[in-house]
Amino acid sequence: MRFFAGALWLLGRHAERFSNCPRMCLPLALIGLTACSRERTELRPVPARTAIYNNAAVESDIHPGGVQPHTQVNNPYEGNAQAIADGGRLFDWYNCSGCHAHGGGGIGPPLIKKEWIYGGESANLFDTIEKGRPNGMPSWGSRIPEDQVWKLVAYVRSLNQEEPKTAVPPRSDTIEQNTATLQNGATQ
Amino acid sequence: MRRCTLPFLFFLANIAFGQQSALDPAGPQAGRIRSLESLLFGISVVIFVGVIGTLAVALFRRRRGIQQEPLESTHRPSAQTERKLLVVVSSLSAVSLLILFALIVVSVVTGREISIKSLPRDSLVVEVTGNQWWWSVRYLDDNTQRIIVTANEIHIPTGRPVVIKGTSHDVIHSFWVPNLHGKRDLIPSRVNTEWIQADRPGRFRGQCAEFCGLQHAHMAFWVIAEPPAQFEAWRRQQLQPAAEPSDPVRLRGQQVFLNNACVLCHTIQGTTAAGQNGPDLTHFGSRQTIAAGTLPNTIGNLGGWITDPQTVKPGNHMPQVPLAPGDEQPLLAYLEGLK
Numbered sequence: 001m002r003f004f005a006g007a008l009w010l011l012g013r014h015a016e017r018f019s020n021c022p023r024m025c026l027p028l029a030l031i032g033l034t035a036c037s038r039e040r041t042e043l044r045p046v047p048a049r050t051a052i053y054n055n056a057a058v059e060s061d062i063h064p065g066g067v068q069p070h071t072q073v074n075n076p077y078e079g080n081a082q083a084i085a086d087g088g089r090l091f092d093w094y095n096c097s098g099c100h101a102h103g104g105g106g107i108g109p110p111l112i113k114k115e116w117i118y119g120g121e122s123a124n125l126f127d128t129i130e131k132g133r134p135n136g137m138p139s140w141g142s143r144i145p146e147d148q149v150w151k152l153v154a155y156v157r158s159l160n161q162e163e164p165k166t167a168v169p170p171r172s173d174t175i176e177q178n179t180a181t182l183q184n185g186a187t188q
Numbered sequence: 189m190r191r192c193t194l195p196f197l198f199f200l201a202n203i204a205f206g207q208q209s210a211l212d213p214a215g216p217q218a219g220r221i222r223s224l225e226s227l228l229f230g231i232s233v234v235i236f237v238g239v240i241g242t243l244a245v246a247l248f249r250r251r252r253g254i255q256q257e258p259l260e261s262t263h264r265p266s267a268q269t270e271r272k273l274l275v276v277v278s279s280l281s282a283v284s285l286l287i288l289f290a291l292i293v294v295s296v297v298t299g300r301e302i303s304i305k306s307l308p309r310d311s312l313v314v315e316v317t318g319n320q321w322w323w324s325v326r327y328l329d330d331n332t333q334r335i336i337v338t339a340n341e342i343h344i345p346t347g348r349p350v351v352i353k354g355t356s357h358d359v360i361h362s363f364w365v366p367n368l369h370g371k372r373d374l375i376p377s378r379v380n381t382e383w384i385q386a387d388r389p390g391r392f393r394g395q396c397a398e399f400c401g402l403q404h405a406h407m408a409f410w411v412i413a414e415p416p417a418q419f420e421a422w423r424r425q426q427l428q429p430a431a432e433p434s435d436p437v438r439l440r441g442q443q444v445f446l447n448n449a450c451v452l453c454h455t456i457q458g459t460t461a462a463g464q465n466g467p468d469l470t471h472f473g474s475r476q477t478i479a480a481g482t483l484p485n486t487i488g489n490l491g492g493w494i495t496d497p498q499t500v501k502p503g504n505h506m507p508q509v510p511l512a513p514g515d516e517q518p519l520l521a522y523l524e525g526l527k
Contacts, residue, residue: 044498044508089505093465094452143449145507 041082045147059118059127075122076147077154081167087155088173090148099136102174103159108136112159112175120160125153208393210366214413215385217302217369224298231287302369304351304381311349311383314342318354318361318374318396321403321504322467322480327423328353336426337455339467340409340480342394345419349385362398365411371397386413393481402503408481429458430470430526441522444515449507456526466506473526479504487524491516 077083091097099108114120118128129149132139140149158168206212213219265273317324327336344350354363356374364371368384386392396407414422433439445451446461453466461469475485479501483489492499495516497506511519 041503043502044496142447143452145449145509148507 039081045076059124073123073126075126075150075153075157077150078122078157079164079167080154083151084154084158084163084167085169086148087151087153087158090144090152091155094140094144094152096152103156104175111156114160120162122150122153122157125156126150129153206367207391208366208395212367214367214390214392215369215387217384218367220298220302221370224295227294228291231291235287304383311351312344313351313353314344315353315355316342316363316374318356318358318363318400318407320358320401321396321407321501323407323409324357324467325409327426334427336423337468338426338471338475340477341475342409342411343419343422344384344386344411344413345416346386346389346413348416349383351381351383354380354382359400360398361396361400361407363394364397365392365394367392368411373398384411386411389413389415395481403501406480406482406501406504408477410476410481412476425474425527426471430456432458433522433525437518438522438525440515441518441520441525444511444519445522448511449509453506469523469526471526473524479506485524487520490523491520494519 077087091102099106100111103112104110116124118124118133126149128137129144129152130139130141130146132141144152154163157163161168210218210221210225213222313328315326315328317326323340325338325340325342327334327338329335352363352372354372354374355378356376358376360376361374362371363374363382365384367390368386369382372380372382374380390413392411392413394409394411396404398404400407433442442459445456446459451461451463453463455462455464455468455470457468457470473485477483478485478490478493479497482501483493493506494509494511496508497504498508
């Protein structure tokens with residue numbers, strides 16, 4: 001760290017020799033660089049982090065006995081570039097693309113859309129994949145390990161640009177949707 | 189010092205007579221590559237000794253001739269020295285050029301000799317597909333009933349040319365069995381062809397020779413060269429669907445396999461398991477290694493691999509599948525019984 005500070009001080013003193021930009025530009029850029037770090041890849045997912053408890057996915061706004069605060073469940077892989085890419089691979093491996101065609105839909109409904117019948121939050125998507133839905137969606141819970149379901153959820157969310165831009169490739173290998181032009185219910 | 193000697197000797201022995209050594213050729217192509225290598229090595233040794241010898245002579249001989257003239261900025265060598273230098277430099281340059289040209293000719297000729305153009309007839313065609321991080325192997329046949337699918341182990345008959353049609357499923361890999369042939373890149377959506385032939389029976393280790401991700405180092409396979417009769421027996425056995433388990437433990441194991449995530453990626457012919465993403469397990473028990481040459485195929489290693497694949501090969505695509513208590517032993521018994 002001390003070495004870095006020394007190097008920064010030197011560069012700050014001699015910044016005008018390197019460029020015409022104001023004296024502090026270079027050190028500031030270097031400070032920015034040191035703030036970067038590599039995304040950690042979790043190779044062995046902790047089961048407790050990937051399981052979903054207490055039926056946290058809420059599909060209806062109506063609650064018996066008044067509104068209850070429900071548990072907020074977050075995708076452990078939200079914003080994780082590696083997990084989103086893995087999800088894309090699994091989407092083909094487990095033949096999701098067979099019915100949903102990379103989000104465009106076919107035998108099954110499209111996955112690039114704004115209105116989700118069973119909810120578009122991460123917990124809802126997890127539930128949909130895990131338990132299945134009427135009229136065709138198989139329940140994958142007994143087949144796909146939970147961490148992989150979460151990766152699939154992250155991938156499906158990324159199709160709708162619900163994942164941070166920094167974690168998603170700028171250009172998709174398959175179809176793309178400009179959500180700005182997507183009308184509510186237009187594709188469903 | 190003594191501690192180093194034994195491993196070093198072992199290392200040398202492995203280079204000379206190893207199961208994965210280009211210096212111990214087992215087939216015609218590897219033989220030609222070996223001869224080319226010997227030639228290049230011999231010439232390089234002669235040149236090296238010549239250059240170092242000249243340097244030594246120049247360093248140690250008594251200073252006279254060119255060195256006696258004063259080295260000043262206005263220094264001009266005498267006409268005699270100039271002529272001498274011209275002859276020496278130009279003749280040596282010509283010799284280097286000639287040697288380099290001869291080496292190019294020899295290596296091009298070797299390259300043509302071992303290429304697919306000289307393919308003999310009556311060859312066996314094997315399709316090898318690189319995956320992160322294992323090898324899918326298909327024995328092609330005009331009769332689709334006689335196509336064999338296996339993984340990480342290529343059985344070949346001795347004395348018969350085998351065409352390798354190599355491609356990749358994800359990234360660029362490279363197929364390399366040093367005892368049989370050079371490296372051949374496996375490129376997605378492209379088929380690269382080469383042929384190999386083993387002249388003697390043996391087990392030859394192959395390895396991915398193009399960095400392909402986290403587990404590149406654990407992407408190995410074995411080529412097992414057998415006499416033709418033995419190979420035919422292996423082939424007949426591989427053509428059978430998986431043996432139906434008879435005892436209750438293995439029957440339970442089959443149910444575990446079919447009711448868990450396994451079936452999404454693995455195929456076992458004769459059952460409903462038909463996943464295409466991982467290695468075909470129809471005759472898993474007959475293979476000698478697991479996880480692409482990483483571990484010997486024993487029930488203990490298999491147990492460790494299934495329980496925690498990310499410790500054996502961190503980053504590989506086999507997920508940790510949670511099994512119900514008591515399900516693992518029957519599963520292992522079933523898989524090891526798939527001879």
